[in-house]
């Protein structure tokens with residue numbers, strides 16, 4: 346378990362943070378600029394010292410004010426990747442990577458050079474100098490250098506903020522591989538919702554130095570009261586599904602989750618693979634009966650759980666679909682006319698599904714595309 350509970354005064358700013366997250370996967374600290382995200386990871390890294398609280402990763406206690414424990418930075422064994430890669434310019438990629446490795450006694454090296462080079466696709470870059478590398482390549486080297494220092498925990502502060510959308514699409518699959526193939530907890534700071542939706546296991550929403558919500562991404566994103574904090578125009582739920590089968594003749598794939606099935610344009614992943622979809626509230630409508638004679642393919646049995654105002658004429662519905670949630674943004678007039686209230690059984694119709702380019706990198710357009718299915 347990653348267990349962080351800290352209070353810290355930074356000039357006029359008060360940080361008062363508490364969250365716990367699974368060690369497995371990526372914990373994303375998400376929030377507006379100035380909300381306190383970097384201050385939290387600086388405290389985890391040991392770069393600053395909280396006034397009170399504790400910071401634990403599994404069995405390791407980095408900080409505990411009541412027990413007077415404050416492990417110095419270099420003893421915490423934390424890898425830190427910054428927005429700019431901060432490579433040594435006079436050293437080759439190989440030497441930059443070896444720098445991480447050399448700082449750890451041979452007996453303590455669990456993560457070896459070659460697998461990291463393979464994982465991050467760095468083989469053809471080893472003899473180059475950082476100056477000639479693209480932003481995405483530099484970041485991959487920075488991930489490698491951090492990993493080879495055998496960290497107990499990897500911290501990433503906006504690792505994609507200096508990359509354009511094409512470079513960002515290129516590097517996300519590598520972060521996914523890091524997440525899925527290395528057993529190292531990752532804490533990532535981000536203010537980009539698409540990154541969080543794509544990469545995070547646990548989402549910690551921070552506002553004004555405090556945690557507004559923390560939990561699995563689908564749970565946090567499915568809460569109506571947080572849509573303003575996550576960016577109202579992007580309100581929408583996150584579903585975790587599995588590829589069930591492909592229908593090549595129609596160019597479609599069928600995805601399954603605990604609330605039923607969704608049909609989407611064919612995706613390039615084998616049956617059984619996990620897929621996460623961000624389904625925007627404005628792409629979901631509701632009907633009282635299963636519709637006939639419409640082109641929409643995705644209709645799911647749902648129950649209204651919550652109704653909340655979303656604007657002068659609009660409302661958000663939180664819909665339970667199996668054990669998952671969808672959000673639908675509809676007009677307040679429709680809420681009234683269809684008597685939509687908690688408990689009401691409805692059919693959720695998904696008009697479009699926002700895809701991030703898949704991890705095979707096969708999507709030609711690196712930006713999110715919405716497809717009608």
Ligand SMILES: Nc1ncnc2c1ncn2[C@@H]1O[C@H](COP(=O)(O)OP(=O)(O)OP(=O)(O)O)[C@@H](O)[C@H]1O
Pocket residue numbers: 355356357358376377378379380381382383384385536
């Ligand atoms: N040492 C310090 N002294 C005074 N104020 C500080 C100090 N460190 C941070 N702050 C203030 O604390 C607030 C939170 O800063 P922090 O960098 O943690 O936010 P952030 O969420 O990471 O923002 P961004 O996304 O812009 O990097 C800011 O208002 C910042 O000015």
